[in-house]
């Protein structure tokens with residue numbers, strides 16, 4: 001099933017556009033003929049992620065911290081707010097920056113959309129469900145988040161961002177949408193960003209032990225980045241306020257993921273077990289009924305194919 005919605009945009013602002021997901025989103029928009037202003041402070045992203053777009057007609061790279069008021073040269077008709085550290089290693093290293101990106105950054109991006117009469121989309125996260133007590137998670141579940149735990153700087157910032165976005169829509173009439181992204185993987189992830197897929201691939205290619213946390217029986221649902229980007233664009237085009245889950249319901253344990261990556265890389269690495277982080281969710285799986293029904297969207301790329309593409313990219317970018 002391919003996404004239903006196709007709507008063309010003149011000019012999109014993508015905050016966090018030189019990060020992992022944002023850079024793929026910028027590429028998709030430019031390919032569709034949309035001018036893109038990528039606004040990024042490079043705190044966790046890299047200019048190299050969008051260097052293939054620099055010089056292309058319609059693409060502008062603007063360095064700015066969106067937690068401070070910012071302007072762009074021409075008004076957008078679409079604002080996609082992705083700016084935020086996203087991996088636990090990053091947001092634990094940048095706790096205040098993360099809280100600000102989710103709160104002040106969301107406010108500034110919303111204000112840009114409001115004064116430009118643009119559609120606004122917040123890239124929220126499955127982390128708003130915390131360590132969930134309902135499984136799989138649908139959008140009506142309110143979540144189970146520790147408000148003062150180490151992960152709260154991310155989880156609560158995103159929850160606040162969702163509240164701010166929703167209130168902007170109801171109080172000021174801003175055309176808003178919240179999407180909740182589940183674990184996404186693919187080329188351009190950083191090998192040292194601490195997330196399972198890039199960590200395991202880096203370790204497997206180096207012949208190092210794969211560091212599985214806890215007993216490895218905790219589950220995640222991995223969505224290939226092209227599918228996530230298609231879902232974001234479908235939600236933007238549809239006009240729904242959300243929240244809507246975007247993720248791949250195929251769930252697997254971290255131990256199985258590690259074994260699979262060893263097999264796909266042909267590595268002789270072993271598996272080692274390390275301590276599991278505080279408040280690490282035990283399970284994570286999206287119910288994507290809403291996205292299927294409203295957006296005609298569901299993931300197209302099977303995990304084996306997505307992992308192969310990601311491994312190929314890591315092989316071609318040693319030292320990443």
Ligand SMILES: NC(=O)c1ccc[n+]([C@@H]2O[C@H](COP(=O)([O-])OP(=O)(O)OC[C@H]3O[C@@H](n4cnc5c(N)ncnc54)[C@H](O)[C@@H]3O)[C@@H](O)[C@H]2O)c1
Pocket residue numbers: 015016017018019020021022039040041042043044045046064065066067081082083084085086087090101105123124125126180181182183184185
């Ligand atoms: N990748 C996933 O699995 C996933 C899952 C759920 C939600 N998300 C959300 O998607 C978005 C992108 O995630 P990602 O995986 O690409 O992470 P990433 O770290 O690769 O990208 C984030 C980008 O935002 C930029 N940024 C951070 N703070 C900023 C600020 N104050 N001003 C301007 N730029 C800033 C970073 O430099 C980086 O380029 C994030 O909002 C994240 O919460 C991602």
